[in-house]
Amino acid sequence: MLKGDPGKILSYGMVGGGPGSFIGEVHRRAIGLLGGARLEAGAFSRDRDKSLALGTELGLEPSRIYPDPLTMARTEAALPGGIDFAVIAAPNDVHYPAARAFLEAGIAVVCDKPLALSVEEGEDLAALARDRQLLFCTTYTYSGYPAVKEARRLVASGRLGTLRFVQVEYLQEWLSRPLETEAGADKVWRLDPARTGAASSLGDIGTHAEHLVSYVTGKAITRVAARIEALVPGRGLDDTASILAELEGGVSALIWTSQAVPGASNGLALRLVGSEASLAWRQEDPEVLVLSPFGQGEQRLRRGRDFGPGDLPFHRLPAGHPGGFYEAFAGLYGPFLRALAERKAGHGAGPGGPGDRAGSKPDFPDAEAGLAGLRFMAACGESSRHEAAWTKV
Template identity: 40%
Template structure:
């Protein structure tokens, strides 16, 4: 039997909805075991949650610094092997840096940092450490997203001409929503969220999904970011025109003020031969449209033989039995565990390069919007900051 990869979690106490998803997902394939944590800056809260999770009190720490130091002192076969970071954005970089310096692999919520400068520093640390770094871009782990990527790689769509990706939410549609939860409070605070609100939070998901599925990269951005709700310090809505490699064009919109909407992330990819459409709220359906032919609906399932074998391994149930968000998260944890155990996998883990590109996208979008939606080169930004 394969040994479980030992995980320590930083963040995720009361008020965090995403940490619970992480913990459920990590358990799903029996490949990862939570053995330690610093769940809150309040040690009592950290102990309470640790007890509820069945952890011994001595492995529920008062600070992430204490946790990393104590775990490093344990025997090699007992200490944690990687850290899962589920804190607000401003803590991602210092925790990842400390974990890498302690010799631990890192799996972090996105965005990787709160600035492009920090992301480039982190990239250097990862390269020097030769440790694994992963970013939880969940939507790239849905089976049919992976199928779409493979179909485009195989040339089924021909040359990509245009992409349309949008991510509308409605949970911050009113001023009262800004402080209605712990999640809203830190996401609307520049000191914790970073230089962007909506585009850093969900626009980065749309950006990554576009590049992941198509295999193309965004070269230039013309963005218009704004605050629909008066009084906010960070964008809660925005749209961008994108110029991609190989001459393709794209549009990207993201908003958290579309009243009544949940998480309606969707992407359309238009090629010279065919087009694809996928929607996160109906994740087990991928629409393929060839010119002059009826639409084809591909569905997810372990028994769907038209799916690539690697995609079938990302499914857990037969077709018709829905899988979704937690299972996609579980794919990320399973893939990361396989990476740590040096097992062969046909599915690449979203790593530090994607983390840097995500921060470059955010910086380019903010810079463009500040310049009246003028075109900003992503490559030029990266070159200038790397020099």
């Protein structure tokens, strides 16, 4: 798609994604799948030596390996040919100050979820992106899967009939043990409230569940009755959430997320119940949708055979040659990079800007989607503090 068109090659910088980290490398590979952007700057770690070592390994000019995101934003904005966008793949507490610095410097942002540590921070970022007319992507990875996009299309087309109920569960096992007290636990920032936010697990996986529900159904969550708890004794932060939710139009949803389920890997599963058919998707079998029309049993719909890549042309492999997590990330980056390249070439200002036509909003989760996740978290927390009372989102 973007590959091979030098007029559309963009450059980017990365915050986080240092040696041994998880998601930064996924971003780099996903962008590599598309070929439309080059990494040219970075502040990969709080440890300057590690950042320099990785930046050098990745072929960056030493002068563009920065001690911190704020210096990177300021310097790149002043540089002729500075970066077109910044990827923020660092712990949650870094998201807001870094994203704000890049937006203020006039640089588009791709930020990992949860968008920020509070609704107020999220509102500020969303307003800034809107006011400056800058593209902003919040990485709700699962909406990048072709099967999830197909599920959204099937719901919108009425294939399920009237939508009546939605169920999502997202289960992992890594917090089944008291990691916070075990020396050497490498993901422990997620259990430090100063770095992860007031809710750990809800921010980590609950926001993915919230976005999946609203993306596939096209309906926002309007209120919740939630119990947020820690299944592991003595844990200060949450590891589990049980949420009854109501969507626009009064549709009920049931959301269960937990990182304390032994044996679970990345068990994200969605079930939609309509008046004419049900539809199910599991992230661990991501190329398949199970459609069950009333009275007809299960039909397995497969990418490449029963539904196409749609707007994801890098999904070139025939059915049975599975795509996965990297491609899903590229599924976010494809529309984002295309919109950014078009802006750079002077064609339209993108969503909300002059030249934005009704219905032309690119298909990636924006700052407003990130903010919706923060509002959902806040409402769940409030509900849980009041014995799961129904609380508006």
